[in-house]
Amino acid sequence: MIGVLLQLFVSYLKIGFFGFGGGYAMLSLIHSEVVVRNAWLTNGEFSDIVAISQMTPGPIAINSATYIGYEVAGVCGSVVATVAVCLPALTIMMLITRFFLRLQHNRYVQGVVMGMRPVVVGMIASAALLLIFPHSAEGRSFIDGWSWVIFLVTLLASARKVNPILLIVLSGIAGVVIYGL
Amino acid sequence: MRELFEIFWSFLKIGAFTFGGGYAMIPLIQHEVINNRSWLSKEEFIELLTIAQAAPGPIALNTAVFVGYKHRGYWGAVSAVLGVVIPSFTIILFVAIFFASMRDNRWVDAAFKGMRPAVVALIVAPIVGLAKGLHWTLIAVAAATALLVWYFGFSPIWVLIAGAIGGALWVAKRGEEGQQ
Numbered sequence: 001m002i003g004v005l006l007q008l009f010v011s012y013l014k015i016g017f018f019g020f021g022g023g024y025a026m027l028s029l030i031h032s033e034v035v036v037r038n039a040w041l042t043n044g045e046f047s048d049i050v051a052i053s054q055m056t057p058g059p060i061a062i063n064s065a066t067y068i069g070y071e072v073a074g075v076c077g078s079v080v081a082t083v084a085v086c087l088p089a090l091t092i093m094m095l096i097t098r099f100f101l102r103l104q105h106n107r108y109v110q111g112v113v114m115g116m117r118p119v120v121v122g123m124i125a126s127a128a129l130l131l132i133f134p135h136s137a138e139g140r141s142f143i144d145g146w147s148w149v150i151f152l153v154t155l156l157a158s159a160r161k162v163n164p165i166l167l168i169v170l171s172g173i174a175g176v177v178i179y180g181l
Numbered sequence: 182m183r184e185l186f187e188i189f190w191s192f193l194k195i196g197a198f199t200f201g202g203g204y205a206m207i208p209l210i211q212h213e214v215i216n217n218r219s220w221l222s223k224e225e226f227i228e229l230l231t232i233a234q235a236a237p238g239p240i241a242l243n244t245a246v247f248v249g250y251k252h253r254g255y256w257g258a259v260s261a262v263l264g265v266v267i268p269s270f271t272i273i274l275f276v277a278i279f280f281a282s283m284r285d286n287r288w289v290d291a292a293f294k295g296m297r298p299a300v301v302a303l304i305v306a307p308i309v310g311l312a313k314g315l316h317w318t319l320i321a322v323a324a325a326t327a328l329l330v331w332y333f334g335f336s337p338i339w340v341l342i343a344g345a346i347g348g349a350l351w352v353a354k355r356g357e358e359g360q361q
Contacts, residue, residue, distance in 0.1 A: 016237065017237055018337070019239065020237050020341060022239070022240055023239065024304055024307060032330070047296075050300045051293065051297070053273075056269065056273060057196060057198060057268055057269055057272065058241070058265075058268060058273070059239030059241045059242060060239075061239045062266055062269050062270070062273075063269055066269065066274055067276070067277045070273075070274060070277040071277065075274070078270070082266060085238075086266060088237060088238055089239065089243055089262075090262055093232070093233075093247055093258075094246060096236050097251060107352050107356065108352055108353070111350075111353070112348050115349065116341060116345050117344075118326065119322065119337075119340050119341050121312055121315070121323040122324065122327040122340070123337050123340070124307065125323065125327035125331075126327040126328075128304045128308070129332075132301055141300070148298065150295055150299055152302075154298070154302035154303065158303055164303050167299055168300070171296045171299030172292035172295050173295070175294045176288055176291045176295065178295060179290075180290075180291030
């Protein structure tokens with residue numbers, strides 16, 4: 001039990017510390033820790049949590065920490081993972097609030113920020129690729145032609161700035177109609 | 182003490198109503214922190230957005246730390262973080278406890294089969310917009326990152342560190358050329 005809690009703590013500390021570029025970029029990091037390294041979830045369960053995160057308030061990093069912490073080690077686990085994911089932001093942001101204003105015009109700091117920007121874009125792409133073409137067949141996101149129809153329609157609607165929560169709800173209804181009836 | 186509670190309460194509201202991630206909550210924060218409480222000036226708010234995006238971690242969390250810390254120091258930051266985390270923690274814990282027993286329900290399963298490809302579409306959607314502003318060499322870096330992480334199973338952390346070092350080296354090299 002202590003071993004699992006420690007592993008949760010370390011994983012979410014890493015996710016908090018290297019979570020540059022906002023929610024979608026953090027997905028690839030969360031996927032790497034939670035699905036690839038520790039096998040706490042399958043690919044499909046991972047996209048379920050992303051769907052739940054879209055529909056509930058709060059950042060996906062925190063939502064996934066609470067959810068996966070609970071799945072792996074109960075309420076204790078969810079507290080440990082949530083605290084771990086917050087700690088880096090808490091400490092780093094306090095330091096940055098004090099020093100960054102002096103550092104932001106430093107050209108090395110600018111270089112580092114610039115160098116990470118394309119990597120962040122690539123990380124978002126890798127999160128999508130991992131869900132479209134997973135390494136194992138277990139818990140796939142795309143199961144038939146309908147999956148691709150839902151994917152394309154959502155992509156087009158999202159490009160036209162339709163609210164993402166609405167899109168998730170509508171795709172859920174589409175799922176009930178296609179697979180449930 | 183009262184001020185700490187005010188910070189906590191403001192960020193509890195922000196945490197409870199930010200659906201769909203960091204950027205969606207910016208207008209809400211702006212309203213609460215500038216108009217309602219006047220904790221920050223307009224200039225400080227823009228400064229905050231720059232920092233919250235450059236720093237690691239969720240934007241919501243970074244914002245909470247910045248405002249809390251500027252206003253009431255260390256304990257202000259802790260109060261703001263607690264406020265922003267508690268709503269999502271409570272709701273997700275509730276979902277996690279009940280979802281397990283519902284997941285195998287036929288209707289729930291059908292709904293999630295529909296939602297999974299939509300989630301992927303929401304992840305794909307911002308990529309084009311983000312890549313548009315980049316030079317083709319940087320797009321190549323983005324593509325290489327995607328390939329390393331997805332196909333070869335590299336941890337994104339190493340690619341991120343490599344990108345940071347690459348950026349610093351590039352700036353250093355350009356600086357030397359500039360001096361010659």
